[in-house]
Amino acid sequence: MGAQGEKKFELMGIPPEKLGRQFEQIGERKFRAKQLMKWIYAHGNFDFSTMTDIPVSLRQYLAENASITLPEIAEVAGSSDGSTKFLFRLQDGAYVESVYIPDKERGRHTVCLSSQVGCKFGCIFCATGKLGFRRNLTSTEIVGQLYLVREHIRVGGNDLTNVVFMGMGEPLDNLDAVLDAIRVMVADVGFGLGHRKILISTVGIPEGIRKIMQTDVRPKLAISLNAPDDELRSKLMPINKKYPIRTLIELVPEYAKYSRRWVTFEYVLFGGVNDSLEHAHKLVQLIAGLPAKVNLIPYNEVEGIEFRRPDDRDVLRFQSYLLANSIVATIRYSKGRDIHGACGQLAGRFVLKEK
Numbered sequence: 001m002g003a004q005g006e007k008k009f010e011l012m013g014i015p016p017e018k019l020g021r022q023f024e025q026i027g028e029r030k031f032r033a034k035q036l037m038k039w040i041y042a043h044g045n046f047d048f049s050t051m052t053d054i055p056v057s058l059r060q061y062l063a064e065n066a067s068i069t070l071p072e073i074a075e076v077a078g079s080s081d082g083s084t085k086f087l088f089r090l091q092d093g094a095y096v097e098s099v100y101i102p103d104k105e106r107g108r109h110t111v112c113l114s115s116q117v118g119c120k121f122g123c124i125f126c127a128t129g130k131l132g133f134r135r136n137l138t139s140t141e142i143v144g145q146l147y148l149v150r151e152h153i154r155v156g157g158n159d160l161t162n163v164v165f166m167g168m169g170e171p172l173d174n175l176d177a178v179l180d181a182i183r184v185m186v187a188d189v190g191f192g193l194g195h196r197k198i199l200i201s202t203v204g205i206p207e208g209i210r211k212i213m214q215t216d217v218r219p220k221l222a223i224s225l226n227a228p229d230d231e232l233r234s235k236l237m238p239i240n241k242k243y244p245i246r247t248l249i250e251l252v253p254e255y256a257k258y259s260r261r262w263v264t265f266e267y268v269l270f271g272g273v274n275d276s277l278e279h280a281h282k283l284v285q286l287i288a289g290l291p292a293k294v295n296l297i298p299y300n301e302v303e304g305i306e307f308r309r310p311d312d313r314d315v316l317r318f319q320s321y322l323l324a325n326s327i328v329a330t331i332r333y334s335k336g337r338d339i340h341g342a343c344g345q346l347a348g349r350f351v352l353k354e355k
């Protein structure tokens with residue numbers, strides 16, 4: 001592992017193309033990058049001296065000049081619903097979290113990743129938003145989370161199937177690192193995941209969505225909507241003043257075509273705020289006919305944030321209204337409620353303790 005402060009070139013989380021170019025710059029053949037990635041991601045071998053298909057001279061060079069860096073696992077907390085939350089300590093002492101969410105019925109093993117330390121968007125219902133923004137994660141730090149959680153999944157006799165960017169931070173605000181991390185996830189010599197097994201969840205930054213459509217990656221997209229009109233959405237999510245709902249809606253058909261998957265609108269239901277039939281009616285009017293579905297998420301109450309969980313009856317009534325109006329709508333109950341499962345809460349505890 002590269003010691004902090006040393007100028008070594010990093011191997012963890014660097015996509016094959018980029019790593020190949022780095023190898024060419026040091027006079028090596030490009031394909032060595034893929035051989036090396038196989039050792040790292042398929043074999044879990046970080047010891048250059050035992051990478052037998054790589055020339056000895058290159059192994060020695062790598063031992064002296066390259067590093068394979070993983071975050072440190074600071075805490076692992078299991079929940080009674082089967083999910084597991086990981087708190088990672090990064091090299092500069094910052095904390096981020098990931099969550100492993102198993103779904104036995106559907107045979108899914110999903111990892112929820114963080115893309116930033118804190119977040120600058122300040123959605124008023126969000127614990128991470130309260131922390132403020134500290135910095136972007138590197139692709140090394142993003143892939144490092146996934147690498148370690150996958151190890152945990154494998155110990156349990158399962159394998160990783162899905163990745164969602166729904167942890168701390170806004171992935172489209174750190175898009176270059178997120179795209180590089182995805183390139184490692186989809187590479188055969190990386191994690192070998194299909195593009196449609198990766199989902200980016202965003203507050204909705206139109207230029208970020210457009211930028212993805214100019215790249216080689218095609219993740220699924222979820223837009224955090226949470227309100228059927230600009231007035232309410234701007235109260236809940238200040239970013240809406242800059243990018244009103246219509247700027248997002250107009251990109252949905254294009255992105256669905258690009259990713260060959262429907263876009264998801266996430267709609268967190270807050271008791272007494274956005275969960276009435278009138279809101280459901282407005283939502284139908286807003287999104288009818290779009291290649292999109294709605295994920296309804298009953299809010300998890302968080303200490304210090306004044307929103308309440310909606311009544312179960314209101315949640316079902318909201319869903320029924322959407323379904324009756326030909327909108328595909330599912331209810332997702334957040335996993336990990338008893339381990340501070342909502343975004344930012346675990347890291348929040350640590351950050352606050354540190355002060």
Ligand code: SF4
Pocket residue numbers: 119120121122123126127128129130167168169170203343
């Ligand atoms: S909901 Fe997402 S974008 Fe909004 S403050 Fe929280 S982490 Fe940031």
